Amino acid sequence: MPINIPKNLPATELLKEEKIFVMEEDRSKSQNIRPLNILIFNLMPEKEKTELQLLRLLGNTPLQVNVTFLNTATHVSKNVSKTHLESFYTTFEHVKHRRFDGMIITGAPIELMEFEDVNYWNEIVSIMDWSKTSVTSVLHICWGAQAALYHHYGIGKFPLAKKCSGIYDHTITDPTVKLVRGFNDIFTAPHSRNTSVSREEVEAHPKLKLLSASSDAGVFIVMSEDEKHIMITGHLEYDAHTLAEEYSRDLAKGLTIDIPENYFPNDDTSKQPNNTWRSHTHLLFSNWLNYYVYQETPFEWE
Incomplete structure (x- = not known):
């Protein structure tokens, strides 16, 4: 099934080249189908790259999806x-008068700041509070996951001695949970962040369940008891070359930064990294849309 996107969005042609079934709004309106309405709160600086990454995943399921992109009003x-x-x-x-079947809150390169020092924190809090009653399921990514754990469950973040950047092995704590249905016992995923959250605090919280973690990268997938909030501390949506681009960007800024771990073949930055997490990324997004959005959302919102 297609993903419905705004007419003339730059990502359209790239998605078509990858054989992702996309449909522009004019055509979708002629079909008598109840599509899923997904709100993407895109906080990433290079928004067009993130759009392409997320649309590629949302468009690879049998479900028809309408996408609305949300930006901050209090930050330029x-x-x-x-x-x-x-x-x-x-x-x-x-959009605050509307209801959405699903919502994605992305990461943002601000994790070293205290939450309250972010100049659009109050706006994010308002949106997260609104989502409790106006969105069926919310997927939080990286900093968005840390923000949700802090705001909804009182779990803060702490700075790492060095940036967590690379591809790491992860295990599943409970393979019967629908979100990770079909996952291998061990799978890889990218991380790119300067802060983390306490596994002990997550596991001790009565309203949270730790679904996946890494011995090197720490907490990875957390779900709320009511299954409404899913927090992913890494970047499954990243392309094969994304960490390389971030590494080059940090070097250009003069930062002291290590080579992303387990990423470049033989740690040779001249070699093309392989995407070893693509299949699990598609599986997670497909499971989320099917089990936590499509099967849980009402056909007609009251």
Whole structure:
């Protein structure tokens, strides 16, 4: 089934080249189908790259999906054109009267800041509170996961001695949980962050369940007791080359940064990294859309 996206979105042609079934809004309106309405709160600086990564995953299931992109009203994005934001994004004020079947809150390169020091924190809090009653299921990624754990469950983050960057092995604590149905006992996933959360605090919280963790990267997938909130501390959506681009960016800034672990073949930065996490990424997004959005959301919101 197709993913429905705004007309003329730059990612459209790239998705078509990858044989992802996309449908522009005009055509989708002529079909008598109840699509899933997904809100993507994109906090990443390079928004077009994140759009492509997420749309690729949302468009690879049998479910028809309508996507709405949300941007902050209280913070001006510096790495994307004003025209792009005005053409394809909206703000909370324009969607708060609506109901959404699913929502994705992305990461943001601000994890070393205290939550309350982020200049759009109050706006994010309002949106997270609104999602409790207006969204069936919310998928939180990286900093978005840390923000959810802090705001909803009182679990803070702590700085790491060095950046957690690379591809790490993960295990599943309970393979019967629908979100990780079909996962291998050990699977790989990318991480790229300077902070982490306590596994002990997550496991001790009565309203949280730890689904996956890594001996090297720590907590990975956490789900709320009511299955409404899913927190993923890594970046399953990343392309094969994303960590390489971040590594080059950090070097250009003059930062002292290690080579991403388990990433470049033989730690040779001239060699192309392999994507070893793609199948589990698609599986997780497919499971989320099927079990926690499609099968849980009402056909008609009251």
